[in-house]
Amino acid sequence: MFVRIVLAADIGGTVLRAALVSEDGRVHARVALPSQPREGPAALVERLLVALGRVLEEAPPGARASVGAIVLAGPGPLSAASGELLDPIAPFDRRYDRLPLVHLVQERFALPCVLARDTVVAARGEASIGAARGSADFVYLTVSTGIGAAVVSGGRLIAGADGLAGELGHMPATEANVVCPCGALGHLEAIAGGYAIGRLATEMALAGRGDSLAQLVRQAPDHTLTAADVAAAANGGDPIAAAILGRAQRAIAAAVVGYVNAFNPTLLVVGGSIARAGGATYLAALENDVRLRAIPTAARRVSVVSASLGDDAGLAGAAAIARDCGYV
Ligand SMILES: [Zn+2]
Numbered sequence: 367m368f369v370r371i372v373l374a375a376d377i378g379g380t381v382l383r384a385a386l387v388s389e390d391g392r393v394h395a396r397v398a399l400p401s402q403p404r405e406g407p408a409a410l411v412e413r414l415l416v417a418l419g420r421v422l423e424e425a426p427p428g429a430r431a432s433v434g435a436i437v438l439a440g441p442g443p444l445s446a447a448s449g450e451l452l453d454p455i456a457p458f459d460r461r462y463d464r465l466p467l468v469h470l471v472q473e474r475f476a477l478p479c480v481l482a483r484d485t486v487v488a489a490r491g492e493a494s495i496g497a498a499r500g501s502a503d504f505v506y507l508t509v510s511t512g513i514g515a516a517v518v519s520g521g522r523l524i525a526g527a528d529g530l531a532g533e534l535g536h537m538p539a540t541e542a543n544v545v546c547p548c549g550a551l552g553h554l555e556a557i558a559g560g561y562a563i564g565r566l567a568t569e570m571a572l573a574g575r576g577d578s579l580a581q582l583v584r585q586a587p588d589h590t591l592t593a594a595d596v597a598a599a600a601n602g603g604d605p606i607a608a609a610i611l612g613r614a615q616r617a618i619a620a621a622v623v624g625y626v627n628a629f630n631p632t633l634l635v636v637g638g639s640i641a642r643a644g645g646a647t648y649l650a651a652l653e654n655d656v657r658l659r660a661i662p663t664a665a666r667r668v669s670v671v672s673a674s675l676g677d678d679a680g681l682a683g684a685a686a687i688a689r690d691c692g693y694v
Contacts, residue, residue: 370694371432373421373477375414376439376484376680377467379403379457379511382410383677384417386425386433387684389694391495395424403457407465414438414467415474435693436479437684438467439487442514443530449481452530455512456547456561478693484680485532486523488673489516490690491683492635496674501633505625506673507534509618510638511560511593512547517629524629534625535559539617554621558614560593560640567591567599567610576606593640615648619655626660626668637673646672 374393375384382401386394397417403410422430443452449468454460468479482490489506492498498506502521508514513535517524524531536546539554546556556562568591571579578599583589599607622634634652641648653670660668675682688694 370434370685370689371429372684372688372694373418373433373436373475374439374681374684375418375436376487377401377410377414377441378484378680379441382413382417383681384414384421385681386421386429387437387681389685389689391491391682391685393678393681394429395421397421397424403459403462407462410462411465411467411470415471418471418475433477435688435691436471436475436477437487437687438471438479438481439484439680439684440467440481441512442483442485442533444481444483446480446482446529449479453548455549478688478691480687480691480693482687483514483516483532485514485516487681487683487687488637488675488679489518489523489635489683490686491675491679491681492637492673493518493683494686495682497635497671498633501631503629503631504633504635505534505629505631506635506637507622507625507641508638508673508679509558509560509636509641513555513559513618513638515625517625517631519629519631534621537621537624539621554617557617558621563593563596563610563614563640564591567596567607570606570610576604578602578604579607594643597643615651619652620659622652622670623656623659626656626664630664631668634668634670635673636670637675637679641672642676 370389372387374387382399385396397420451462451465454462468481471479498504506516515534516532535555536553538552540552544556546553571583582595596607600611649670657665
């Protein structure tokens with residue numbers, strides 16, 4: 367029997383996922399569509415409404431009647447207060463600035479609706495049913511196409527004056543004039559995000575650097591390399607690919623040392639496709655850097671662990687978010 371259920375959507379840069387999430391965090395009736403943000407906000411919103419509608423259609427009647435709220439996990443930065451995206455970061459562009467997602471969803475579905483940053487939903491999910499269960503002080507970090515984070519301190523999410531706190535992928539990481547997907551210079555994501563890794567490798571391969579990178583870029587349909595291509599080339603012994611990944615990992619490690627010093631967490635929960643691909647070795651390297659370089663008392667206390675929710679990260683916490691808002 368379904369009790370207190372939430373209709374959830376995770377609006378990612380590549381995939382738009384929707385599902386029903388029951389109060390224990392279990393995910394039912396999933397729908398996944400390509401998000402295709404380049405087609406513009408109207409097309410994206412239409413796909414979102416289609417995905418939410420399809421989940422409701424496919425749900426058993428008992429579950430449908432128990433839906434108490436809609437929770438949208440969106441790309442940061444955004445305003446949870448106004449339900450709008452703000453200052454969009456690639457692959458979303460200026461057309462998405464102030465897109466009133468909550469208003470548009472509520473026009474179609476007569477249910478309370480809340481918009482939260484995808485990393486906040488993921489952190490809430492990890493806290494209620496995942497790797498951060500029982501932890502009042504943790505940092506959630508996702509290393510994927512972009513780099514996102516959320517910080518929970520004393521059991522509360524650190525929100526900041528505009529709800530924008532915790533965008534740790536956009537901490538300054540280098541003096542070099544590398545443009546970040548957010549448009550600013552020298553951020554961590556501009557060096558260590560999957561998009562940046564692929565872009566830098568593509569530039570170097572097109573300039574004739576890196577034998578296997580150059581071969582991969584010739585074979586790629588749009589002559590663009592991904593972070594997965596770079597990892598494959600590095601595993602095959604390409605020194606340029608290994609150097610690009612090494613620089614990214616050093617930047618992440620330095621940033622994580624900063625997070626431990628700044629927030630004194632007991633847990634650092636690391637998710638995202640790049641961290642997942644790196645496995646236990648990747649986490650152990652981060653933990654070593656923390657032990658070596660963070661304030662000793664903070665370094666001794668913190669454990670670096672893998673996020674446990676995987677592709678459900680932006681969905682599973684939806685029930686907890688709706689509960690926080692008093693909707694279910
Ligand atoms: Zn940035």
